[in-house]
Amino acid sequence: MEVGTTVRWLFSIALLIALVPESAQATRRVVGEEYSSIKAAIAAATAGDTILITAGHYTEGPIYVKKRLTILGQGNPVVDGAGQTEVFVIEADSVVIRKIVVQRAGVSFMQDNAGIRLEKVQHCVVDSCILLDNFFGIYAAESAFCTIQNNTLIAHSVREAVSGNGIHLWYCKGMIIRNNRIRGHRDGIYFEFVESSLIEHNLSEQNLRYGLHFMFSDSCQYRWNTFRRNGAGVAVMYTRRVLMERNVFAYNWGPSSYGLLLKEISDSRIRFNRFIRNSEGIHSEGSSRIEIDSNLFQQNGWAMVVMANSEDLYIHHNSFIGNSFDVSTNSRHNFNRFAYNFWDQYRGYDLDRDGIGDVPYHPVRLFSLLVQQNPPLLILLRSFLIDLLEIAEQVFPVLTPETLVDQYPLLHEVEF
Amino acid sequence: MSTTLKIAKYQFFNVVRTRWVFVVFALFFFLTAALFYFGESEAKVLVSLLNVTLIFLPLLSVLFGVFYVYNSTSFIELMLTQPIYRSELYGGMWLGIVTPFVGSFVLGVLLPFLVFGSWAGYAGAFGTLFIVGTALILIFLSLGMMFAVFAEERTVGMSLALLLWLVLTVVYDAVVLYLATVFRDYPLEQPLIAAMFLNPVDLGRVALLLQLDVSALMGYTGAVFREFFGTSLGISLALVALLLWISIPVFVGLKRFTHRDF
Numbered sequence: 165m166e167v168g169t170t171v172r173w174l175f176s177i178a179l180l181i182a183l184v185p186e187s188a189q190a191t192r193r194v195v196g197e198e199y200s201s202i203k204a205a206i207a208a209a210t211a212g213d214t215i216l217i218t219a220g221h222y223t224e225g226p227i228y229v230k231k232r233l234t235i236l237g238q239g240n241p242v243v244d245g246a247g248q249t250e251v252f253v254i255e256a257d258s259v260v261i262r263k264i265v266v267q268r269a270g271v272s273f274m275q276d277n278a279g280i281r282l283e284k285v286q287h288c289v290v291d292s293c294i295l296l297d298n299f300f301g302i303y304a305a306e307s308a309f310c311t312i313q314n315n316t317l318i319a320h321s322v323r324e325a326v327s328g329n330g331i332h333l334w335y336c337k338g339m340i341i342r343n344n345r346i347r348g349h350r351d352g353i354y355f356e357f358v359e360s361s362l363i364e365h366n367l368s369e370q371n372l373r374y375g376l377h378f379m380f381s382d383s384c385q386y387r388w389n390t391f392r393r394n395g396a397g398v399a400v401m402y403t404r405r406v407l408m409e410r411n412v413f414a415y416n417w418g419p420s421s422y423g424l425l426l427k428e429i430s431d432s433r434i435r436f437n438r439f440i441r442n443s444e445g446i447h448s449e450g451s452s453r454i455e456i457d458s459n460l461f462q463q464n465g466w467a468m469v470v471m472a473n474s475e476d477l478y479i480h481h482n483s484f485i486g487n488s489f490d491v492s493t494n495s496r497h498n499f500n501r502f503a504y505n506f507w508d509q510y511r512g513y514d515l516d517r518d519g520i521g522d523v524p525y526h527p528v529r530l531f532s533l534l535v536q537q538n539p540p541l542l543i544l545l546r547s548f549l550i551d552l553l554e555i556a557e558q559v560f561p562v563l564t565p566e567t568l569v570d571q572y573p574l575l576h577e578v579e580f
Numbered sequence: 581m582s583t584t585l586k587i588a589k590y591q592f593f594n595v596v597r598t599r600w601v602f603v604v605f606a607l608f609f610f611l612t613a614a615l616f617y618f619g620e621s622e623a624k625v626l627v628s629l630l631n632v633t634l635i636f637l638p639l640l641s642v643l644f645g646v647f648y649v650y651n652s653t654s655f656i657e658l659m660l661t662q663p664i665y666r667s668e669l670y671g672g673m674w675l676g677i678v679t680p681f682v683g684s685f686v687l688g689v690l691l692p693f694l695v696f697g698s699w700a701g702y703a704g705a706f707g708t709l710f711i712v713g714t715a716l717i718l719i720f721l722s723l724g725m726m727f728a729v730f731a732e733e734r735t736v737g738m739s740l741a742l743l744l745w746l747v748l749t750v751v752y753d754a755v756v757l758y759l760a761t762v763f764r765d766y767p768l769e770q771p772l773i774a775a776m777f778l779n780p781v782d783l784g785r786v787a788l789l790l791q792l793d794v795s796a797l798m799g800y801t802g803a804v805f806r807e808f809f810g811t812s813l814g815i816s817l818a819l820v821a822l823l824l825w826i827s828i829p830v831f832v833g834l835k836r837f838t839h840r841d842f
Contacts, residue, residue, distance in 0.1 A: 417794075419803055443796070463623065465796030486623055488796035508624075534757075540768040541760055542797065543776060543805055545789055546627075548635050549753035 195241075196220050202227055202235075202243065209233055211256075217241040217264060226250040229259050237264035237293075245269040245277070245298070252280045260289045269298035271326055278303035278332070279317075282310055290315060300328035301349060306335045313342040319349045321372050329354040330371065333361070341366060351377040352394065355384070364388050374399045375416075386411055397422040397442060406432040414440040423464065426451045426474075433457075439464055445487070448474045457481045458578060466492050466532070475499035483577045484508060484527070488545065491527035491568065494536055498568040502527065506574040514575050525573040528564045530557040583664050584672040591676020600644050601684040607632070608688025616696030623792065625697070626705050629689065630788050633713045634781055635749055638720040641681065642741045645724020648677055650734050657842050666838040674725065674830060681717050686710055705791035712784035715822040719780050720745070722826055726833035729840060748781045756782075769804045780825045783818055 191209070196218035199205035203224050205215045211232040219239030226249045229235070233256070241264060245251040248270040252261060266279040279298035282288055288310040295301045301317040304310060312331060321327030330346035332354045333339060339361040345368075346352040352368030355361070355378035364387040368375040375391030376398045378384070383405045390412040391398050397416035400406065406429060413423035423442035424434075429451045438460045439445035445464040446456070449471045456479045461467035467487040470477065472495030483506040484490045490507055504520070505527075512523035531550050535542050544550055557564060595601060611632060615625040649656075652673070659669050693706065724741050731737035756775050760768055776782045790797060790809050797806050808814045 441794075465793070486621070488793045538760060538764045538768075540772050540804075541757065543772050543786060543789075544753055544757060545793060545796065546630060546785060547753045547782070548631070548749050549757065551631075552750065 190214060192216055194218060195222075206231070206233065217243070227252050229254045229261075230256050232256050232258045234260040234262070235264065236260075236262050240265050240294075242267060245279070247271070250277045250279075250281060251298070254280065254282045254285055254288055257285050258287045259285065260291070261293065262289070262291045263293065265294045265296065267296040267298065269300065271299045271328075276300050276303055276328060276332070278328070281305070282307045285310065289313075294318075298328070300332050301330040301346070303329075303332045304334070304336050304339065307333075307339070308337040309339070310336075311340045311342070312344065313340065315344045317344065317346045317349065319347070321348055321350055324350055324372050327372060329377075330368070333358045336361065340364075346371065348372075351375075352391070354378070355381040357381065359383055361385075362387075366390070369393050371395065375413075376400070378403060382406075385409075390414070391423075392416070394421075396420060397425065399425040399427070400429055401425075401427040403429055404431045406434075408432070408434045408437060410436045412438045412440070413442060413445070414438070416442040418443060422447045425449075426454070429454060435459060438462070439467070444469050447471075448477065450474060452476050454478070455480075459483075460485070460578075461490075462486055465489065469493070470498075470500060471495075472497055472499075477501070478503075480504045481574075481578050482506070485577070489529060489532040489535075492532040492536060493528055493565060493568060496563070496565045498565045500568070502568065502570040504572045504574055505570050506577050507570065510573045510575075512573065519575055521573040521575055523573075525570045526558065526561070526564060526566075526568070527570060528568050530554055530564055533563055583668045584675065587659070587669060587672025588675035588679070591673050592680055595648070595677055595680045598648070600640070601680040604637075604640060604681060605684035605688045607636070608685055609692060612689050613692035613696070616692055622697050622702045622705075625693075626702070626709065626788075626792055629709060630785070630792070633709060633716065634785055634788075637685065637713055638716050638749065638781060639745050641717050641720035642724040642727075642745050643738070644681070645677065645721040645726075646728045646737045646741045647724075649673075649725050649728030650737065653842075660842060667834055670834050670837045674722065677725070678718055678721055681721060682714050685713050685717060689713070705788070708787050708791050712787055715826065716780060716784055718826045719822070719829070722829040722833065726829040726836070729833050729836045748779055752779045753782065773805065773808055777817070777821045780822060783821060787818060 190212040192214045193199060193205045193209055194216045195202050195205045201224055202217060202222055206229060209215060209231060214234040214236060216236050216238055219241050221242045221244060223244040223246050229252065243251055243264055243266050245268045247268045251266045251269050261280060269277045269279045278300035279295040280290055280302045282304040284306045286308045290302055290312045292314045295315060295317040297319050302312055317330045327350040329351040330349035330353060331341055331344060335357045337359045341353065341363045343365040347370050350372050352371045352375045358381040360383045362385050366389045369392045371394045373395050375394035379401045381403050385407040388410045392414040394416055398413060416423055421443045423439040423445045426446065426448045427450060430453050432454045434454060434456045435458045440462045441464060443465045445461045445467045447469045450473045453476045456477060459482045461482060461484045463486045466489045467484050469492045472493060477500040479502045481504050485508045490509060507525050507527060510521060510525045512521035514521050530553055612625060612629065615628055723744060727737045727740045731740060776786050786809060790806060
């Protein structure tokens with residue numbers, strides 16, 4: 165079907181839905197005036213009603229929503245799990261929940277208590293809510309086509325074992341996670357078995373483990389997100405067809421902290437991202453067929469660590485600026501292609517003035533291999549001796565992979 | 581004391597007249613200015629200055645220390661006929677040599693930095709650079725003077741000075757690299773930290789590394805180094821080590837100078 169036809173079809177359906185009259189008039193039920201509790205209002209409501217929760221503090225145990233309702237907060241009502249139970253459990257399609265402060269869903273080792281849990285639903289919206297100190301923030305299981313947007317999730321987790329994830333999706337499809345701010349959870353955003361979803365404009369910071377963590381989540385797109393100061397950066401694993409663009413990965417420091425850890429990722433594209441001040445910008449293990457282009461790597465310890473079990477990565481038009489090491493690997497063999505990158509440590513010349521250096525650039529330094537084999541040697545970084553060894557190695561490569569080379573190093577930074 | 585200062589003052593102007601200090605000043609001034617002028621960031625300027633500070637500054641200092649004492653032999657002999665202590669003479673000479681060198685290094689870096697650079701985020705790094713550079717000048721000038729006092733032959737003194745420079749900048753690290761490779765199966769962090777304390781060039785380099793390569797050092801084993809050199813204990817120990825490196829050659833040189841037969 166052509167795109168134009170599809171759009172016309174969708175438009176007609178939308179018009180049809182708009183024109184069909186509701187069987188009963190939607191009612192507005194105000195909690196705090198007509199109803200003293202949210203549960204009472206929900207019990208009285210029929211599908212299509214709006215529950216308006218006015219300012220106040222509601223501690224009612226788990227609130228199950230099994231009808232198609234719109235739940236609206238007015239004046240920041242606080243719905244409290246009192247550190248014991250779940251707070252909202254949505255079990256009906258097309259529920260909208262908006263502008264509510266949800267707090268203190270209890271820590272449990274038996275079940276994943278969440279501030280707002282979406283259970284086997286479609287077309288739900290969680291919008292502009294504030295989730296404070298919940299075990300899990302927003303938890304969606306076996307759901308599809310829901311939107312989670314404009315929420316603020318803040319927790320103060322101290323230990324990984326007793327903390328939950330900010331936005332946690334399990335077996336979902338076609339979800340949109342947009343414009344949320346997540347801080348202090350275990351993983352900021354966690355995906356497992358999620359398909360065809362869009363994650364954009366989120367800020368995930370200071371989480372105990374990963375800012376973004378996904379596994380087995382094919383065909384998802386990550387755009388315009390910022391992941392910074394997370395315990396171990398961002399880890400993505402066992403997934404195909406991922407698009408990551410215009411994200412910022414910054415200040416992920418630590419012994420096993422990565423800007424972006426790629427493990428068994430394939431057929432993906434990573435472009436226009438910025439990797440700034442991470443211990444390792446991108447760490448690739450067992451990944452294949454990924455195009456990594458037009459990214460900026462600035463002041464990382466290692467800009468890229470590409471393990472030898474990665475293959476068919478095409479790394480081009482990236483800018484490498486001020487990194488302690490540009491590229492590191494663990495083998496003399498290389499199955500990836502580097503071309504047309506800008507390396508600020510490149511010392512070649514360009515006689516024909518086409519903007520491409522006439523001498524190839526070998527981004528793997530001898531010293532980074534030595535450090536890989538014997539980490540404490542790092543203390544000799546920037547030693548005069550090391551510089552001398554590098555020069556010798558560049559003239560006669562003995563240890564560094566000869567084939568890991570940028571044949572067309574750019575002389576100027578890539579603008580984007 | 582006043583005799584010392586008087587000699588120091590005379591030496592100061594004498595040293596300035598030799599134009600060596602202008603070489604140091606020009607080297608750092610034009611290098612720093614050029615780097616800033618060609619649009620390098622503060623971090624990159626620091627990296628370039630690091631190499632010059634750790635390699636050329638010691639070389640210039642140790643050579644000048646040796647040269648100056650040999651060239652001043654007649655002056656020393658003349659002064660020794662006067663009723664002054666030898667320690668006052670040696671101290672005066674040391675002060676008179678050291679001050680213009682330190683001044684030209686600090687000014688050479690500071691002036692372009694004030695014009696082109698920005699303090700934001702880099703004050704600590706530049707402060708460390710000044711401390712490290714100053715310490716290296718003091719250490720290597722003292723070592724140079726010491727060699728000149730010990731060796732009567734000018735060529736012997738020069739060779740010793742060059743040899744020491746080569747050992748401290750290259751050979752020492754090569755030995756460390758070799759030993760670390762041989763003993764790679766053992767925990768090496770503490771021995772390596774100790775090894776850095778035994779060489780002022782390495783000590784200065786590590787101090788600057790902690791300011792420049794934080795990302796790399798935070799990863800892997802680097803955290804151990806950072807935790808040690810980042811604490812006040814580590815910093816104090818490093819400063820004590822540098823002070824020892826300055827004072828030992830000064831005292832050894834002075835001891836020899838007071839007993840030497842001119």
